[in-house]
Amino acid sequence: MILSWKTGGILLGAVFFAAVLLVKPVGVSTQFVIFDGILWDAVDDTAVVASKDAKSGYASPNAYLNKSGGKYAKNVANPWNYSFVFVLAVMGGAALSALLRGGVSREERVAPAIWRANFGDAAWKRQVAVFAAGFIVLYGARMAGGCTSGHMMSGMMQTALSAYIFTAGVFLAAVPAAILTYRKEG
């Protein structure tokens, strides 16, 4: 069911190349901020406002949305742009693939086998852990300025210095953390 490393690697490499050939390297984590901004803007009109002084034409009272001439503020105001639609399409593509291969089993949907082997079947434990993990993953990704897609895959493809710094940080933390957290393979 899972592609061999040869077929899978060439297909994934072709996607990375197609992205940079046609538009720009792949990236995901910025869109979490854009989505937060859209939610904020939906409940508060002052979250993002049109501004003649800003380079992008939009400004925000939030320093992060307002940085680099308000480029994130602009994307919040106009979410139907390449990067945001790209991330929605990633979800669509994954959903289609899962549908065609018969979906994910009931137990796996709650928690992966390796989690159940180490921590049991209680769904709430897995949910508390992944919620906290999601929080630090995205906090870290935004501090780093990118995630596994943008910094690691796209960055190493471009021989970016930042990609090697990022990858060193990720694996120095993730390998011991994974070994200590999961004693049994499942």
Added chain:
Amino acid sequence: MTTLILAIVIGGAFGFVLDRIGATNPNLIIGMLRLSNLHLMKTIFLAIGTASVLLYAGLMLGLVDPGHLDVKDAYWGVFIGGVLLGLGFAVSGYCPGTGLAAAATGRWDGVVFVLGGLLGAGAYMATYAWVKSTGVLDHVLGGKATLGTLSGTNYPAVLDGVSGEWVGLALGVAFIAAAAVLPARPGGSAD
């Protein structure tokens, strides 16, 4: 409009392939991070290698517009952020892209991961001014640096004067070789 069609086609292909290589499956991600099952690492190394060879060959032949490159800034926060991401990546088996993709395949813990991620991204928005004030976002080694000099770009090079295209091509070949020699099962254990 063309841009949005490209977003749908490239993004859709990326999500589809992520699922087919097993990257939406936390068992395989965690297996890779605890170095017991390197199938996914072999796949990813081959992907980076393949993309690099195509990219630098394309740049040298003038088929790829160097303006499409998008190199990110280097600063100490990249390392700290990488450590934070690594910890959450190890516990959950998800990174931002694969978490979204896994949520879309019906994994409920993927949905919860994404909700935690939206809160984490919001927390970064709220604390950005403070993080910036600590100086960890100040550029190091020229900021958007690449290893060698890439023609048609203004990125500073770590190895000034060395052809970035040839460095990239060589690294691409090295990634492909590493993908081939890495054992899928370092401990020799079966599933």
